[in-house]
Amino acid sequence: MLYTLAGGGTLCGVASLVLLIVSTATDFWMHYRYSGSSANQGLWRFCINRKCHAHTITVAFWDATRAFMLLSILSCFTGVVLGLSTFANGTSRRVRSAGIALTVSAFLALLAVAIYTGVTVNFFGKKYLDWRFSWSYILAWVAIILAFAAGKFSLTIECALAVGTTVPAGPGFVQQERE
Numbered sequence: 001m002l003y004t005l006a007g008g009g010t011l012c013g014v015a016s017l018v019l020l021i022v023s024t025a026t027d028f029w030m031h032y033r034y035s036g037s038s039a040n041q042g043l044w045r046f047c048i049n050r051k052c053h054a055h056t057i058t059v060a061f062w063d064a065t066r067a068f069m070l071l072s073i074l075s076c077f078t079g080v081v082l083g084l085s086t087f088a089n090g091t092s093r094r095v096r097s098a099g100i101a102l103t104v105s106a107f108l109a110l111l112a113v114a115i116y117t118g119v120t121v122n123f124f125g126k127k128y129l130d131w132r133f134s135w136s137y138i139l140a141w142v143a144i145i146l147a148f149a150a151g152k153f154s155l156t157i158e159c160a161l162a163v164g165t166t167v168p169a170g171p172g173f174v175q176q177e178r179e
Contacts, residue, residue: 005160006086006095009153012146013080013102019143020076020109023136024069027052030120032131042136043069043116061119068112069140075105076147083154092158099154106147113140 023029027042039048043066046053055062079101086094116137124131 005153005157006083009098009102009150009157010080010083010087012150012153013076013083013098016102016105016143016146016150017073017076017080019139019146020069020073020105023139023143024066024073026136028134028136029116029140030124030131030137031134032124032128034128040134059119061115065112065116068108068115072105072108072112072147075101075108076143079105079147079150079154083150086157095154096158099151099158101151102147102154103151106144106151109140109144109147113137113144 024043027045027047028040029042031038031040033039034048037049039046041047041055043062045055079098082094082098082101086098117133120131120133
């Protein structure tokens, strides 16, 4: 049971990390029509007719969204590394730290997406009539769900280890004595 949770948590964490990186790096958070042309924008630049340019105006919401997404990636990476290290030495402290890091990652990404959503709906939604969120934005939401799941799996393992559930010795978890 605990091996399944550990594997599921690690798999969700790795998938979340990949999706967070792809979502943050790509330019398809929003798709819209600009002067009759197809356009899209990401956190770093916008593209019109496949010609991309850096954002020309500095708006705090882009900086906030970028910062929270980058912090989320760092936290998710930390959680994945700690989660993978539990397979070598399954201490309760590492499992708990991995779960906390993955949950914090999900909250940071959720905050970033909430900021982006609020500004897009209230500002860009009024500026451009034909607009929609695009696949990079959707990947960020999927990454948030996976990071929450990975954190929950890791924290469930930690709770099981804390109450003294017998864990078979093997690659992943070392039999621990209760103190």
